[in-house]
Amino acid sequence: MSGRPDESQHDLAAQTRGDAPVVVEPVVVEGGPSCRVDTGGEGRAYRVLGEVPVGLDPEGVVVDPRTGLIYVACSRSNAVTVVEPDDLQVVATIPVGGEPIDIAVDDRTGKVFTADARSDQVSVIDADTHTISGTIPVGNYPAGLCIDVARRRLYSGDAIGSTMSVIDLDTCERIGVVEAELGAGAIASDLEVGRVYCVNFVASTVTVVDAETLDILGTLPLLAGPCAVGVQRTTGHVFIADSLASTVTRIDGRQLEKVAEMPVPNAPVGLAVGGRDDRLYVANRGDGSVSVMGLDGVEWSRIPVGTAPGGVCEDPLHPGRILVANAGSGTITVAEDLLEGPPATRVIETTHPMVGSKMPALRLPDLWTKELHDLGEWAGKKYVINVFASW
């Protein structure tokens, strides 16, 4: 199920483990049938423009539409990395609070916000000077942000506090708190009807809030581990990535009804509704890929990105250009989705290339004792290795 390893990406990933961002030349990788996607013709499904080292455990990524600059929340670097979009050079690193997970930009005021999970605050960055202009106390362990341009608000999903903080975008003060559920994180709003959706990772629910009154309109059950959400503008349908179930749940937000549960490759952690309103971009943390999906759940193409991708967004200045934060490789991938619509044929599933191979011989230390274990010591037994990271 995993994507085909790409040598150029491995080389770049190897440069990402230090604290200081490293600038590299962009890499262009054409995507098409050889990359497991059969478009049914000569056309390419995608183009990977480059992969840029940004810092440790990047989780959130956003573009400032005023300047085109890319802002990346690097949670284990406790910093935001700023990338220039044309030549993909790192131009600034801005220290913020502890463990920034999500990031959002208000293009009216030129403020960039980060949800600093371990500091229980939202940092406010002046995008013109790249300095911190303030911090906003919120609930315990903020993990998701959403800007409501119509009401001049910023919402923060406070995971351990089980709340959704409501912040005035202009005064940068918390003006309300909504009781959500444990694991409150990703948030999206339906500006048309004034509804806000806060997904709760631990409770596996979505809390639906009236944006005007901040009353809770309902709570819907979801599959396990929901952690990303987006709203289709024209219909108000809500798409939620259920990371532990490997599905995307589609909800009719205006009727508060579940419409579908759509399978995706592996551990979807990031999700964005494309600007054309006809497709989803789903970052598969377990697969090292982004699925381009129709709203009906049909996968149009699968773009190989860095390892363990999470946050994904579309560049508002370049429709079809997507930015992906890769937590494992400490990079962002910049890629172009070249499909005008559903391809004639679809993604071809392949067996992982290592199936049928022998386990490599390697000695690794044990977490508890630091005693070295040779993988060969389990010879003669059947066993399962679960590969995990704590983030």
Next chain:
Amino acid sequence: MNVWEGVNAYKEARTFCELWGVNGVVLVDEEGELVEQLGVRGVPTNILVDEDGTITCVGASTPRELEEAVQGLLGPDCPLEPPAAAAGWHWQTEPERIEEQIGSRGARPTDI
């Protein structure tokens, strides 16, 4: 096997394992050497290996996929037992445990 922590790998992995009740041997692939050799592109990933050291599956991240893959590895003569209810708590039914262990200010136990 823990990978890609980036910083404080042992501390972060121990906290994670204590939080979620992970016991037994946990290998630390701090530099990602083994996962690169195995072509692992993300987490979680399960790797199933048979008795002669041959990899039979890479992926199987959801409970259902893992169950099917393990059943395939074991063969029809070894039906899987039902999930061990007595093994302890479940994170979705006892979420207050998460709050207790993470603490009142989002700090993890080993940060204190």
